[in-house]
Amino acid sequence: MKKLVRCLALGVALQAWSTRAQLPIIPDWSYDQANNVGFFDPSASPVGGFGSIGELRRTVFTAAANYVSSLFTQAYVTEVVRVKAAFTNLGTGTVGSGGTIGYTNNFGSTNPKYKANVDYTTTLANHVAGRELFSVNTLAVNFNTNAAITFNYSTNDSAPLGSGQESLFTTVVHELIHGMGFVNYINAANGSFDGFPTAYDTFIVEDNGNPVSYAGLTDAQRLVAITNNNLFWNGPLGVAGNNGVRPKLSAPAPYSASSSIAHLDTGIFDPLGLLLLPRDSSLVQAQVALVALERGMLYDMGFTPARPQVLSIASSSGNHIVTATGILNAKYRLRFTGTLTNGVNATNWTALASTVRSGWNTVSLTNTPTGSAGFYAVEIVP
Ligand SMILES: [Zn+2]
Structure with missing residues (x-):
């Protein structure tokens, strides 16, 4: 869940050639379409060149989805990510929400990133399995219609946000990433996994390197760890993307259901304006890109990078x-x-x-x- 941000330049340009197809992201906005709201709101567009605000929103969503798509390569030729997307009232304190539609485990794969006894989001499961396990929408994202939220519809990072505005582009990217796999499964009441840890959970360690999942900690110890401001990402690509330092994760006290664990640490990364923070950075612009450490975390979990x-x-x-x-x-x-x-x-x-x-x-x-x-x-x- 979140509000948003903008990325930092690394000082070097990143360039890639892809020899395989990008991973397509296909929106299903049938709810809005049927009800003439959100992505199909016929009201006048606040930006010229669009027939309605609904059309404007679909254009911004598509641009953001195309950006996310550009980060990944298909694992099999028919692979697509199907996303249920809608506008709905999320109250006054939230800009958007995103999550997986279901998990699965022990589906079997020859992919070296595959792990048994781990819960994969259905999107990541399709990818790591290398075959279509789920042919339906595998994640859902929602954007807030509450009057407390004012969206900016720019897709141009040279256009800073106005006071009090939230970028729809960056919110779409953020929520898509959650739904695809940036999610944890630790029960905040007792420290258990309610089953298996997620792929994301398997990379979490304390500062001493002790893994939070499975044998690393008891449930009681894990319950303490998730509010100890002491959790880090230990996947090799996320670490490499952070110049050899384990990226710090959000683990404040008290626990926050909307922001703990499956976000980056605000204290370290807010000044850098990263995208996968719990809420707005002080460096807000209309468009962001995921920085190397964020992309590295997704590749650690099993998504195939647009290469190289x-x-x-x-x-x-x-x-x-x-x-x-x-x-x-x-x-x-x-x-x-x-x-x-x-x-x-x-x-x-x-x-x-x-x-x-x-x-x-x-x-x-x-x-x-x-x-x-x-x-x-x-x-x-x-
Ligand atoms: Zn979030």
Whole structure:
């Protein structure tokens, strides 16, 4: 659940080539359509060029869904994500809500990210299974019609929000990500999992590295841990995307049903304006992108990256250490493009790498002066 934000620039451009299809996101707004509300509200659009506010909202939703779609590659050729989307009254304190329609477990898969005895959202289950387990809507997102909420409909990140406005674009992205898999399943009354932990839960640790799921903690210990302001993400890609540091998760006291655990920590990430925070950052703009650590968390859980992508850059002894993901059973090379410290423009391809076996890899680009401006690209070579 949430309000929103905007992302930080990493100082390098991220670039990707995709050799497989993006994961389509298909909205089902039949409720609004039948009732002439929300996405089919015939009232005049506050923005020119649209026949109604409903049409404007559908346009913004589609742009946000297309952005999310661009982050992921299909696991099988007919894979789509079906989303029930509607406007409804959520009260005065919430901008949007998003969640999975059901969980499943122990469905069996050869995907190396698959784990037994773990609850997968039905969207993630389809993906990790590599076959269609569910051919219906697998998540639901809602946006608030309450008069307390004023949406901004821009999809242009150069247009800051007005005072008191909430970006529909960023809210759509945030709620879609929840419904796809950014969810936890810990019972806040007794610390149990009410069954199995979610895929998300399996990556949560305390600051000492002790896992919160399964054997790591008893239910009583877990009950304490979720309000101890001491939970972190330990998946390798989320950590890589945060420059080698475990991203801190939201675990305030008292527990908050709408914001604890399945959000990033406000104290650390609010100043950076990240998207997967419980509520508005101080850095609000109309459009955001998920930063590397957020995308890394989704890839840790099993979603396949639009490939390949650079997650982080670090400098060491004049070389740049590049962590990239989405390199799966393929050869790759890296390129630096930019202005060197001597003012010379340079384009520098590394040697072609040998075949790699896993979905991500850490590679080094040498002979590039530390601190030079430019960007990195990863190229997959067939
Ligand atoms: Zn949220």
